[in-house]
Amino acid sequence: MHPRSGAVRVLASLFLIALAPAALAQYVTLVGGKPPVQDFDTLAASGTATTLPDGWYLAESGSNADTSYTASDGAANSGDTYSYGASGSGERAFGSLRSGSLVPMIGAQLRNDSGQALSEIAIAYTGEQWRLGTAGRSDSLQFEYSLNAASLGDGGASWVAVAALDFASPVTTGATGALNGNAAANRTLVSGSITGINLAAGASLWVRWVDTNASGADDGLAIDDISFEVAGDPPADVPPTVVSTTPVNNAVDVPLASTLSVSFSEAVTLTAPWYSISCAASGSHTASQAGGPTTYTLTPSPGFAANEECTWTILAAGVVDQDGTPDAMAADSVVTFTTFDPGSVPPPSVISTQPADGASNVPLASDVRVNFSEAVTTTPSAFALACDSTPITLSESGSGASRTLTPATLLPANANCTFTINASEVRNASDVAMAASVEVDFTVGSGETSGYYAQVNTSSAEQLRCTLHLTIRGHTAYPYSGSGTNTWTILETAQANPDNPNQVLDVYRNRLYTAVADRAGTGSGLTYNREHTWPNSLGFPSQTGNLGLPNAPYTDTHMLYLSDTQWNADRSNSPYGNCPVAASCGERTTEANGGFGGGSGVYPGNSNWVNNNTFETWNHRKGDVARAVMYMAIRYEGGTDPTSGQTEPNLELT
Numbered sequence: 001m002h003p004r005s006g007a008v009r010v011l012a013s014l015f016l017i018a019l020a021p022a023a024l025a026q027y028v029t030l031v032g033g034k035p036p037v038q039d040f041d042t043l044a045a046s047g048t049a050t051t052l053p054d055g056w057y058l059a060e061s062g063s064n065a066d067t068s069y070t071a072s073d074g075a076a077n078s079g080d081t082y083s084y085g086a087s088g089s090g091e092r093a094f095g096s097l098r099s100g101s102l103v104p105m106i107g108a109q110l111r112n113d114s115g116q117a118l119s120e121i122a123i124a125y126t127g128e129q130w131r132l133g134t135a136g137r138s139d140s141l142q143f144e145y146s147l148n149a150a151s152l153g154d155g156g157a158s159w160v161a162v163a164a165l166d167f168a169s170p171v172t173t174g175a176t177g178a179l180n181g182n183a184a185a186n187r188t189l190v191s192g193s194i195t196g197i198n199l200a201a202g203a204s205l206w207v208r209w210v211d212t213n214a215s216g217a218d219d220g221l222a223i224d225d226i227s228f229e230v231a232g233d234p235p236a237d238v239p240p241t242v243v244s245t246t247p248v249n250n251a252v253d254v255p256l257a258s259t260l261s262v263s264f265s266e267a268v269t270l271t272a273p274w275y276s277i278s279c280a281a282s283g284s285h286t287a288s289q290a291g292g293p294t295t296y297t298l299t300p301s302p303g304f305a306a307n308e309e310c311t312w313t314i315l316a317a318g319v320v321d322q323d324g325t326p327d328a329m330a331a332d333s334v335v336t337f338t339t340f341d342p343g344s345v346p347p348p349s350v351i352s353t354q355p356a357d358g359a360s361n362v363p364l365a366s367d368v369r370v371n372f373s374e375a376v377t378t379t380p381s382a383f384a385l386a387c388d389s390t391p392i393t394l395s396e397s398g399s400g401a402s403r404t405l406t407p408a409t410l411l412p413a414n415a416n417c418t419f420t421i422n423a424s425e426v427r428n429a430s431d432v433a434m435a436a437s438v439e440v441d442f443t444v445g446s447g448e449t450s451g452y453y454a455q456v457n458t459s460s461a462e463q464l465r466c467t468l469h470l471t472i473r474g475h476t477a478y479p480y481s482g483s484g485t486n487t488w489t490i491l492e493t494a495q496a497n498p499d500n501p502n503q504v505l506d507v508y509r510n511r512l513y514t515a516v517a518d519r520a521g522t523g524s525g526l527t528y529n530r531e532h533t534w535p536n537s538l539g540f541p542s543q544t545g546n547l548g549l550p551n552a553p554y555t556d557t558h559m560l561y562l563s564d565t566q567w568n569a570d571r572s573n574s575p576y577g578n579c580p581v582a583a584s585c586g587e588r589t590t591e592a593n594g595g596f597g598g599g600s601g602v603y604p605g606n607s608n609w610v611n612n613n614t615f616e617t618w619n620h621r622k623g624d625v626a627r628a629v630m631y632m633a634i635r636y637e638g639g640t641d642p643t644s645g646q647t648e649p650n651l652e653l654t
Contacts, residue, residue, distance in 0.1 A: 027111035027204060028055035029294065030118070030228050031266065037227045043083035043092040046071050047581055048602050056094070056108045059153035059208075063526070063566055064101040066589050066600035066607075070581060074130035074178030074220050078586035081106060084130040084181055084222045093128045093181055095222025096141070098211040101566070107152050107208030110228065113266055113294060115238050115323075118199040123207075124191035125226040127167030128181030134216030135176060140168040141209040141221050145194055149206040159208075164192030167209070169219045181222060202243050202265055239327040241265045242314060251337040255431070256306060260287070260298040262314060262333075267293035267322045274318025279310035279339075293322065307341035345430040349373045350421060350438045351401075361445040364412075368394075368405040368419050368440075374428050375400040382425035387415035387444065397620070402595025413447040468634050474642040477550040478557075480543045487530060488519065490557045497594075507531060507621050508571075508608055509564035510590040510597035520565045531563035533628040534651065535573035539636075545646030552641050553649060559628035567608060571615040576625060579609040579616035586610055596620045629653065 028038070042053055048068045052058065058069055058081045069081040071092075076082070079099025085092040096104035112118050133139065143165035149157035170188050171179060179186045199205060209223060246261040247254045260277075270289075275298065277285040282305040287298035304310060316329035354369040355362045368385065378396065383405050385392045393408040411417065418441050423434035456471055457463040479486045492515045497503035503512045506528050513528045520529035532554075540553040567588050579585035581603050588608040592598025597606050597620065609616040617625050630653065638650035 026055065026109060028108050028228055029111050029113040030121075031113045037225055039225055040083070040092045040094045040223075041090055043069070043085075043094060044071050045083070045085060045088060045090055045092065048587070048600075049083070052094075055110070056106070057152040058096075058104065058106050059151070060102055060104050061153065062099075062102040064099070064586070064588065065103075066587060068587075068600050068602075070587075072130070072220070074181070076220075076584050076586075077131070077133070077217060078102075078584070079218075080104065080586070082130070082220060082222070084128065084220065086180070086182070091182065093130070093222035093224035095128070095130065095181075095220060096209075096211045097131065097133070097220045098213060098218045103211065103213075105152060105208050105210045106223070107206060109152075109204050109206050111204040112199045112201055115201055115266055117201060119195075119197060121194040121197070121199075122191070123165055123194065123226075124189065125167075126187055126224045127170075127190050128187045128222045128224055129169050129171050129179055129219060130181040130186075130222055131178055131220030132169070132171055132174065132176050133218045133220070134214065135173055137215050138169045138172050139214035139219035139221060140166050140212050141223070142166050142212050143192075143207070143209055145205055145207045147197065147199070147205050152206060152208055154206075157206075160194075162192055162194060165190060167221060167223065169221065176217070179220075181220075181224075187224075239330050240268050240319060240321040241329065242333040245312075245314075245333075245335050247335065247337045249335045249337070253340045254304070254310075254337045255340055257303045258300075258339075260300065260312060261291075261295060262298075263295045264319065265294075269293070269320050269322055269326075270296065271318045271320065274315050276313045276315065277310065278313075279304055279308050281305040281308040282310075304339045306343070307339060309336065309338050311336050340430065342430065342432050345428070345432050347432050347435045348376050348426060348428045349434060353419070353438075353440045355419075355440065355442040357440045357442070359442040362411065362417075362442050363445055364410040364447045366411060366444075367407070370403045370405070370421065372401045372403075372426070376426050376428055378403065378427075379425040382422055384420045384422070385417065386420075387412050387417040398595035399598070400592065400595055404595065410447075411444045413444060415444045417442055417444060465634060469637055472631075472635050473637075475552065475556070475558075477552040477555050477641075477644060479550050480555045487555050487557055487560055488516075491530065491560060491562045492516070494557070495562045504528065504562050505593060506564045506567075507561040507624065508567035508588065508590075508617065510593050510618070510620075511564055512591075512593055513562075527565045528562050529565045529568055531561045531568045531571070533559045533561060533576075533625045534632040537573050539649040539651050545641075545644065547644065547646045549644045549646055551646070552644065553632065553636050553651070556632070556635070558635070559632050561625070561628070570610050571608075574610070574613055574615045576617060576622075576629070577614045579611055579614045581609075583614070584611050585614070585616070590618050 038053060048070045050068045060066060060081060064079060069083055071083045073087045079097055079102030081096045081104045083092045084095045094106055096106060098104060142161060144159040144161050146157045146159045167190050171186055181187060243263045243265050277300055285300040287300045290297045312335040314333040316332050319329045320326045351371045351373055383394055385394055394405040396403055396405055398404045418439055421438040423437040426434045453471060455467055457467045481488060492504050495504045497505055497512055502515055504515050505512055518527050520527040536554050540551055542551055543554050545551040570588060587600060588610060589600050590597035590606050599606055604619060606618055608618050632651050633653045636648050636651040639648060641648050
């Protein structure tokens with residue numbers, strides 16, 4: 001934090017009007033007295049995070065958008081929302097850097113808790129520049145406010161720009177790269193006013209800073225040291241009122257283990273008894289209290305009974321405001337609600353498993369997959385596997401309605417196995433458990449390496465590699481494109497959505513595309529193309545070989561994958577490897593499909609990560625691409641292809 005910070009003054013009109021609803025921990029409150037300065041020093045100082053100060057928000061759009069921000073000292077050049085500050089320092093600023101694939105904005109929702117209507121808001125803050133992206137031009141954060149927005153990125157709301165509150169880059173010349181935003185030359189005090197408004201007591205408005213699109217690479221810009229102050233005539237001394245409650249009056253299907261919350265129009269002091277909770281079946285409830293001075297929570301003990309009507313009364317005499325002459329509420333506030341009835345919601349059930357019940361000759365290196373009737377939550381005790389009565393440890397992955405259980409070891413050959421799904425440990429969104437546990441019995445295969453792998457010699461690493469190469473060389477090479485069977489048609493079959501064969505699932509974004517129609521060059525919007533996990537520029541640049549036939553390594557569908565076009569381009573021909581945020585790696589998120597992917601967050605999460613020389617595939621597909629490139633090193637060892645007679649490259653992993 002810096003002592004020469006600006007303050008935000010709120011000039012209030014003197015007429016009183018009705019209060020508007022508010023919600024728990026979603027606002028920066030505008031009240032009387034000297035307020036604290038928001039210095040953003042609670043932002044993360046390393047890695048990525050989603051935690052923001054109360055009432056502050058970020059919003060991103062574009063193909064690389066997510067819900068997190070990244071700590072940076074200005075060295076990072078990828079489009080993102082940032083917690084700017086010196087490396088490892090707790091002194092932070094809230095900012096952004098725009099790119100072609102990401103448009104960021106930052107801001108806050110302000111609530112008028114002054115007890116009267118506001119007609120003008122005077123704002124001052126410190127703008128900081130942490131990176132010069134391109135010399136010879138200026139970049140800026142454009143300030144806007146809205147009285148009818150529902151969120152920071154509400155595109156249907158009316159947003160009003162206030163040019164005096166924009167922040168423009170103070171540094172436009174010199175070497176591009178990181179700057180110290182705390183240095184005097186790199187920071188500017190910005191001030192101006194929102195005028196001509198009529199913000200009712202209890203109402204809210206949104207303010208935001210939108211990163212504009214400058215020519216060339218954008219600058220890293222941030223805001224810091226901002227406060228909100230009610231000025232002018234003292235606010236009218238009026239009694240406090242209840243602004244909002246959770247649950248709301250006449251709510252239904254309230255969870256049995258609910259926490260109650262209440263927000264008042266101003267800071268209040270509570271004196272017992274200030275509430276009563278009475279329910280038709282479970283009777284009177286005491287509760288543990290937290291929060292204040294404007295929003296409080298109550299955690300009832302015991303929890304509520306199913307399908308009962310409850311009355312929560314906030315007693316006027318126990319709620320007194322803290323400004324001027326202490327005033328109690330004018331009248332009790334009564335909230336009536338009905339609790340959830342678990343019997344009205346069907347329980348989740350198992351739709352399918354793989355292996356299925358009664359399956360035989362299951363491979364030794366098998367996972368167990370479960371599909372439920374709906375999205376569920378599970379506990380560590382939800383699944384169990386035993387083979388010949390010996391327990392086998394499982395690791396669980398997946399989300400929503402699908403789970404994959406991976407055994408810690410190979411399944412024992414010829415074993416009789418039982419996979420158990422424990423009913424009480426699998427629940428739906430309504431907290432309803434499965435009606436009954438499920439057991440799946442199957443037998444494991446022998447694990448013999450006869451037939452195709454009969455000549456593989458495992459006596460040494462050298463013999464294993466040599467005999468594997470002799471076994472797998474010489475496949476039928478299909479054309480890369482064209483009519484008939486080609487790599488498009490093969491991959492679209494291999495990567496088809498099991499639930500809809502007209503869709504394909506790509507390797508990097510984990511997105512479902514319409515087969516054929518969404519191919520790159522034929523579709524619009526997000527498209528898919530073919531990814532050479534072993535870049536074709538590294539050993540086999542041509543689609544055809546020296547005899548004019550399909551070039552086996554270029555068209556080898558054992559290592560080709562359908563991939564999101566943009567994520568494929570971002571990888572380019574970079575090698576696979578670890579790419580942490582500390583290495584200035586940018587995030588390429590995945591979508592939630594098939595029980596995997598989706599979301600974003602702390603590295604590595606469910607995301608791909610990339611910089612100029614490394615691409616880290618997201619965890620669920622990391623093994624797939626690793627096996628593909630290792631296959632290429634074994635398959636292609638020079639010489640000629642025994643099927644086509646064409647010359648083949650000698651590929652080696654380093």
